[in-house]
Structure formats: C-alpha cells, structure tokens
Amino acid sequence: MIRKFDDTTALLLIDVQKGVNDTQYYGGKTxxxxxxxxxxNIAALLTEWRRAGGRVAFTRxxxxxxxxxLKLSLESGSQLDGLEPAQGDIVVTKDVNSGFIGTPLEVExxxxxxxxxxxxxxxxxxxxxxxxxxxxxxxFDTYLVHDACATMNRVGLDGTDYDPDLVHGMSVASLHGxxxxxxxxxxxxxxxxxxxxxxxxxxxxE
Numbered sequence: 001m002i003r004k005f006d007d008t009t010a011l012l013l014i015d016v017q018k019g020v021n022d023t024q025y026y027g028g029k030t031x032x033x034x035x036x037x038x039x040x041n042i043a044a045l046l047t048e049w050r051r052a053g054g055r056v057a058f059t060r061x062x063x064x065x066x067x068x069x070l071k072l073s074l075e076s077g078s079q080l081d082g083l084e085p086a087q088g089d090i091v092v093t094k095d096v097n098s099g100f101i102g103t104p105l106e107v108e109x110x111x112x113x114x115x116x117x118x119x120x121x122x123x124x125x126x127x128x129x130x131x132x133x134x135x136x137x138x139x140f141d142t143y144l145v146h147d148a149c150a151t152m153n154r155v156g157l158d159g160t161d162y163d164p165d166l167v168h169g170m171s172v173a174s175l176h177g178x179x180x181x182x183x184x185x186x187x188x189x190x191x192x193x194x195x196x197x198x199x200x201x202x203x204x205x206e
Contacts (some may be wrong), residue, residue, distance in 0.1 A: 002181070002199040005191045010055040010090070010114045012135075014099060014121030014128050016042060016083040017061065019069030019076035020150070026123070027152040027164075034164035038150035041185040042120050043082050045148055050086070052192040055112055057090035059099040061127065097130035106138065116141040118188055119180070120148035125171040136179030141201070144180045145188045146172045177202040 016039075023031030049056060061070040062077065069076035072093065085091045090112070092103035099105050109117070117140045119132055128149050135142040151171070153164045176182040181202040183191075190196055 002191060002196045002201055004193065004195050005052075005054060005116065005118065007055070008113055009116040009118060010057050010109060010112070011045065011049045012057045012059070012099070012117050012119045012121075012131070013042065013046070013083065014059050014119065014131055015061045015070065015123075016058070016080050016121050017070055017077055018080055019071075019074070020080075020122040022069040022076065023152060025067065025069055028155055030155070030161050031152060032164060033150055033152050034168050035147065035150040038120075038122070038148055039080055039083070041145070041148040045118075045120060045145060045185055045188055046083065048189045048192050054192065055090070055114060056086070057105065057109065058085050058092070059103070059105070059121075059127070059131070060091065060093050062093050062095050064095050094127075097127045098134050099127070099131040100134045100138070109140075114140070116143070118143045118145060118183075120145040122149065123151040124149040124168045125151050125154075129171050129175060132175050133179045136175075142180040143188065144172065144175055144182045145185055146182045148185050148188075 062072045063070045071077045090108045092105045094103050117135050121128055132144055151164050151168045154162045154167050172182050
C-alpha cells in the first residue's frame, strides 16, 4: 500500500512551458504530440497539491540550441497558463535534460526534507525520463504521473516515424519498477488526502 503523500513529498513539474507545443521543431515535418490532456491533468494535480499544502518544485528549460522554442528569453519559453510557480516554490533553471545537472535542485529538496518526488511534465522520453532516472538513483522515492506527461513523435535513423504514444509508452515502461512507480493523475490526487490500499510501490528487477 502506498501511504499518503506528506511533508516529505514534493511535486516536481518539468518544463511546463509554452514551447512544448511546437510540434514542427520537436517532431519534424510530421510533428505531432500525444496526450492532449496533459496540461489539464498537470493543472488538476497542482491545484490539489496546493490545496493540501504540499511542496512544489519546477524546472524551467533554457535551451542551448539556437532554434529551440524553450528559451527563457522567448515568449515560448514562458510558463503554460495556469502552471506558474508561486511564492515559496522551488524553481531551478536548467540547460540539459536532467533537472539535477548544473542546478541546485537536489540541495533545495534535501534542505526542505524531501524524500519522495511526484514528477510530471514534458517531454516524457527526454527531460522527464532523465530526471526520474537520476532521482531514483539518488535515493528519492520517485513517482511518475504518466498521464500528466506528454511527448512528440520521433524519427529513427532508418526514417521510421515512431508514434508519440509509442514513444511515451516505452519511456514509462522503462522507468516503472526500475526508477519509479508510475501512477495516474487520479491516484496521485487521491494520495494527497489518504492512503491508497490498491496501490503498491513498484519493485525493480535488479
């Protein structure tokens, strides 16, 4: 059974910025994104988290790539509407995939007494996955809210255009049980107020 999220748990939102909807930049000529409900699920999770008085952390991506829409100097680098940090939130700026590289995120979380992380955001197979992998390796009890994440299609070396749902699903499957426990938005929200007897922390195979 997974116990109710308490004051040792933080919600970590990854790169919830307007540029994540630039399908042409991230997906190429056939660019498309999965999970159109991601923003609404993140907003619902954030609302309930704040209502419960939980700690919130954000990463913001300031890309090194010249053409990237995820630059803080651009309008596309600004936060998605309704997903802005509030006073007292932990906010770090990164320029690589992991929220822990070149940022004070770990220090800020440890200082706040955080032991568990609940992660959502963009993109599932890039910054979310890299951050979740590191969080798990660093000893955080990590949970991924899989339906509060999204990604783009990817074109392989042989020209195969991999559907974004497939890319997303494979990323979640690779993480669950090895680096984190994957949860739905509904279950994550439920854990803000009570234990979940129907849920168990995923156990790794290694």
